[in-house]
Amino acid sequence: MKKMLLALVVCALTATVCVAKESDAETKADVAKHRAMAAAHLAAAQCRESGKDEDLCNKELQAACKGLAIGKFCGMKHEH
Incomplete structure (x- = not known):
């Protein structure tokens, strides 16, 4: 029973490590998307600062x- 439990824990930890690891290319692509x-959000903020209507700025976003x-x-919404 103890060996079976240990084997299950080892399998779960191995699966977690394998799933969580991403390649350098994936990391770079993720960073580029966030940038x-x-x-886009900075442009939306500047749009609102310029006095334009919220609906217009949201359409541009x-x-x-x-x-x-x-x-x-x-991917982001805050309360109004």
Whole structure:
């Protein structure tokens, strides 16, 4: 019983390590996506600072993030 439990724990830990590890290329791609999302959000903030309507700025944000993030607010929404 103890050997079986130990084997299950070892398998679970090995699977966790294998799943969590990503390649350098995947890391670089992830970083690039985060930078692109950050740039889109910065542009949205500058749009709002300029006095433009929130709906217009949100449409620009959606266009900038198309295919980049999940959701209509580029993967990020805060309360209003």
